[in-house]
Amino acid sequence: MNRRFVFVLAALAFAGGCSDPTPGQEDTGLDLLVIGAVNPAIIVPNSPIVVSGTSFVDDSLGASQLHLVGMLDGRSFDAAVPAVYKSATELDLSADSTLASALGGSISGHFAGQATIEVMSTVDHHSHASPAIMIELDFEASLTPSVTTIGDGVAFVNSPIEVNGSGFLLGGPEGKTVAHLEGCFTKANGTSCDPIAPIDVTAVPKVAYNRSQVIFPYATGISGIEPGEFDGMVTISNQPAMGSATSTDPQTVTFQIQPPQISGASTTGASLGQYVFIEGGGFVGAATDADPSTVDPSESTTLELTGTFTSADGATTKQLDVQLVPQFVTGLEVRYVIDETDALGLAVPPRTSPGTISGMVSPIVRKGDDMVTGSAVAVSLQILPVKQVVYVNFLDGYVSSLRKFGMRALDSALRARIFQVAKRDYQGVNIEFRDTIPTDFALFSTVDISGPDPNGLGQLGYDNSPGRDVNNLRLYDHVGGVNATTLANGDAGYGGVFVEDMFEFSKHPGHLATSQASVASTAFDQTFDPFRPDLSGNEVTATELAANPPAMLTDGTSCPARVTDRAGQIACATWVLANMIGSTMTHEVGHSLGLANPNGGDLHDVGNLPNRLMEQGGNRPFLERAELQGQGPGVFCADAYIYLRKILPSTEPATTFDRPMCTP
Numbered sequence: 185m186n187r188r189f190v191f192v193l194a195a196l197a198f199a200g201g202c203s204d205p206t207p208g209q210e211d212t213g214l215d216l217l218v219i220g221a222v223n224p225a226i227i228v229p230n231s232p233i234v235v236s237g238t239s240f241v242d243d244s245l246g247a248s249q250l251h252l253v254g255m256l257d258g259r260s261f262d263a264a265v266p267a268v269y270k271s272a273t274e275l276d277l278s279a280d281s282t283l284a285s286a287l288g289g290s291i292s293g294h295f296a297g298q299a300t301i302e303v304m305s306t307v308d309h310h311s312h313a314s315p316a317i318m319i320e321l322d323f324e325a326s327l328t329p330s331v332t333t334i335g336d337g338v339a340f341v342n343s344p345i346e347v348n349g350s351g352f353l354l355g356g357p358e359g360k361t362v363a364h365l366e367g368c369f370t371k372a373n374g375t376s377c378d379p380i381a382p383i384d385v386t387a388v389p390k391v392a393y394n395r396s397q398v399i400f401p402y403a404t405g406i407s408g409i410e411p412g413e414f415d416g417m418v419t420i421s422n423q424p425a426m427g428s429a430t431s432t433d434p435q436t437v438t439f440q441i442q443p444p445q446i447s448g449a450s451t452t453g454a455s456l457g458q459y460v461f462i463e464g465g466g467f468v469g470a471a472t473d474a475d476p477s478t479v480d481p482s483e484s485t486t487l488e489l490t491g492t493f494t495s496a497d498g499a500t501t502k503q504l505d506v507q508l509v510p511q512f513v514t515g516l517e518v519r520y521v522i523d524e525t526d527a528l529g530l531a532v533p534p535r536t537s538p539g540t541i542s543g544m545v546s547p548i549v550r551k552g553d554d555m556v557t558g559s560a561v562a563v564s565l566q567i568l569p570v571k572q573v574v575y576v577n578f579l580d581g582y583v584s585s586l587r588k589f590g591m592r593a594l595d596s597a598l599r600a601r602i603f604q605v606a607k608r609d610y611q612g613v614n615i616e617f618r619d620t621i622p623t624d625f626a627l628f629s630t631v632d633i634s635g636p637d638p639n640g641l642g643q644l645g646y647d648n649s650p651g652r653d654v655n656n657l658r659l660y661d662h663v664g665g666v667n668a669t670t671l672a673n674g675d676a677g678y679g680g681v682f683v684e685d686m687f688e689f690s691k692h693p694g695h696l697a698t699s700q701a702s703v704a705s706t707a708f709d710q711t712f713d714p715f716r717p718d719l720s721g722n723e724v725t726a727t728e729l730a731a732n733p734p735a736m737l738t739d740g741t742s743c744p745a746r747v748t749d750r751a752g753q754i755a756c757a758t759w760v761l762a763n764m765i766g767s768t769m770t771h772e773v774g775h776s777l778g779l780a781n782p783n784g785g786d787l788h789d790v791g792n793l794p795n796r797l798m799e800q801g802g803n804r805p806f807l808e809r810a811e812l813q814g815q816g817p818g819v820f821c822a823d824a825y826i827y828l829r830k831i832l833p834s835t836e837p838a839t840t841f842d843r844p845m846c847t848p
Contacts, residue, residue: 211592211723212305213241214312216730219301222250224393226322229284229291229426230357233277234393235267237301237314239726242269242580246303250277251313252321254297256287261295263287264302275301278357279323287323295321327351327395328430329361329420336437340444340465341409341549342515344399347387347420349432352398354389359424361387363400364431367416369407372443377415380407387420401515402439404468404483409551414439442466444485444547444558453566456534457627457659459519460565462487462510466558468549469512482552485510485518489563491543493532504531504543521626522567534567541565569833572615572659573628574773576602579664581635585684588696590715590723591757597736598762602633605766606773609797609819614834615773629776631769632664632680639678642688642698644801645768647775648679652787654778656831661776681768686761689806694718705806707813710744711760714753724754734758740812760810767809767818771797777831779824781846789821791848796821821846 219237227233235250251264263286267275277283279291287293298316305312331349339345345363352361362384368377383405387398398420407414417434444466451460468483487508494501506527510518523529532539544560578599586592599619606617622628637643649661664680687697689708696718715721734755737743743759745752774780780788780798788800795808797818807815820828822843829838 210308211725212307214239214303215725215727217312217314219314219317222299222319226395227279228324228327228358229279231279232356235275240272240275246305248275248303251300251302256295257293291323292325293323326427327422329422329432331420331432331435334418334435334437336439339402339439340442341404342401343465345402347398350396352395353422361398362421363387364419365406367414369412369414371410371412404551409549409554409556411441411443443556444549446547446561453568454522455568455571456522458625459521461519463517465516467515467518471512484550486548488546493539493541495539535570538567538569572832573622573625574617575621575628575630576617576619577630577632579632579634582633582683585635589712590717590721593724593726593729594758597758601762602766606770609770612834612836612838613828614832627659629661631773634680634682636684637682642685644685645681645772646679647772649776652778654782656777663772663776686764703805708806711757743812763811764809774798782827789846793844796844819843
């Protein structure tokens with residue numbers, strides 16, 4: 185019998201096995217350990233099990249386990265199962281032999297009781313436990329599907345057909361649920377219902393972990409792409425990874441398949457490299473993440489666009505009659521990327537020709553020799569000035585380095601200030617820094633924020649993109665990872681921002697830096713020594729921050745703080761480290777955009793003047809980078825800023841302060 189999954193949060197915040205850390209206690213990262221849910225509620229052999237929560241740590245910081253205490257089929261149950269770190273908010277398990285052994289030999293039984301996550305910390309060598317939650321879980325050796333309704337009626341090719349019932353499989357390692365279709369198809373304006381070859385179509389959960397609703401597409405393999413009516417039977421079957429298949433009785437269905445249509449667009453304006461998402465129905469093609477073995481190369485969707493383009497200043501009007509080739513997303517959505525090389529991009533160069541497209545667009549779908557054209561709909565799309573989107577990718581090495589500063593708990597505050605620095609440094613330039621991978625742009629750059637310099641050169645940052653991109657023609661540079669081209673040229677191969685090497689500014693870096701910078705500063709040590717674990721400093725903990733949140737500074741006039749002012753010390757350390765990381769990042773992104781001198785061979789601003797962001801590292805002292813004692817921030821010099829405004833024009837006004845000259 186299937187039972188509904190229930191969980192109740194039994195305690196909040198700092199309850200449970202964790203004691204309240206005090207300043208000076210080692211930062212385990214576990215002081216906010218909380219378990220939120222265990223999914224799915226019904227578990228079968230090989231099911232992936234996901235534990236969600238907060239403050240999970242990787243194996244280097246502790247081994248985690250899911251501990252269940254309660255009743256299993258009316259008998260007392262107490263067992264712990266190892267969990268694998270996936271992220272700070274997710275742990276994974278599998279319904280494998282280890283879990284079966286804990287359950288008494290097989291994946292079966294109904295559990296009701298408490299669940300906690302327990303971690304044996306490698307930092308303080310103590311066990312930490314989350315607050316308990318109450319849960320119910322069903323362990324089933326197998327599932328037999330049942331169906332209450334199958335959505336029928338009006339549909340499109342590749343539109344999702346909803347199946348309601350119970351006992352469905354979730355896909356992946358546990359196995360899949362499939363819809364088996366048999367019947368006949370009458371083409372629009374046809375007179376006979378021609379039999380179709382029986383076909384199986386994979387069904388997937390409509391909502392994650394929900395075994396009561398699945399959807400399957402009305403695939404092109406059922407009756408092709410032409411409009412008409414399908415009359416037949418659908419049988420839902422479970423095909424588990426272990427055990428025998430089980431099926432429902434056949435259900436009678438009728439699907440009235442419509443021609444492809446466009447209902448609208450979720451994008452009304454886009455720039456070079458950006459997606460235009462087009463909604464409708466009946467689209468065909470290969471999904472961007474499709475298994476190549478299942479792709480039918482004869483299927484495609486194109487868009488026929490006729491109309492006019494009017495430049496933003498109204499001075500130019502062009503007639504358009506082009507075919508666009510979008511990417512297939514689902515039967516209900518395709519996405520078209522603004523491109524310089526396709527028919528539209530050649531007619532209206534998106535890098536240099538902002539303006540508005542107005543006209544009519546028709547969807548055309550093809551499968552082999554068959555072609556169906558949908559009705560034309562009105563469209564209006566703005567072509568916007570070029571925009572550079574930058575994904576800031578914080579790697580695990582960055583967090584590890586924060587631990588060496590004793591500032592791991594300040595991660596979120598540091599990131600907030602880093603993005604403030606990026607926005608300030610590029611004010612008036614059409615660039616946007618993001619903390620998640622963009623899904624609305626096909627062309628975007630990435631900059632990695634990491635730990636130590638893997639090149640072993642003690643650099644704070646390095647742009648390893650393949651040559652200076654003068655005028656930003658690429659839009660997709662990766663400042664990070666390893667670049668085989670630069671390695672082959674004899675240059676450093678690894679790029680990004682290297683946080684740990686900022687210890688070079690310490691007068692006593694110890695083993696934390698490959699060398700000591702000639703511009704090492706006592707102000708660096710006054711800022712960070714209170715927290716450094718290698719100097720027996722008092723590491724910042726999340727519990728400490730929750731009890732006494734430090735202020736977010738707007739300038740560094742109060743820094744370094746007094747030794748008796750713990751909150752001030754934390755605020756100053758956040759200000760300084762974030763400014764150093766942020767300005768190093770904006771410097772390296774500047775390189776990837778073609779700076780320092782796009783019209784010459786200079787990689788950095790020539791000479792040594794105060795507060796020039798694109799000067800070489802040795803000419804940028806700690807106080808300037810940290811924005812302390814009236815120094816900094818570093819800014820783009822005058823000609824460089826004009827160049828950035830030219831290649832990335834913005835509606836935001838230019839800054840009005842006097843910028844330093846690019847040459848002495």
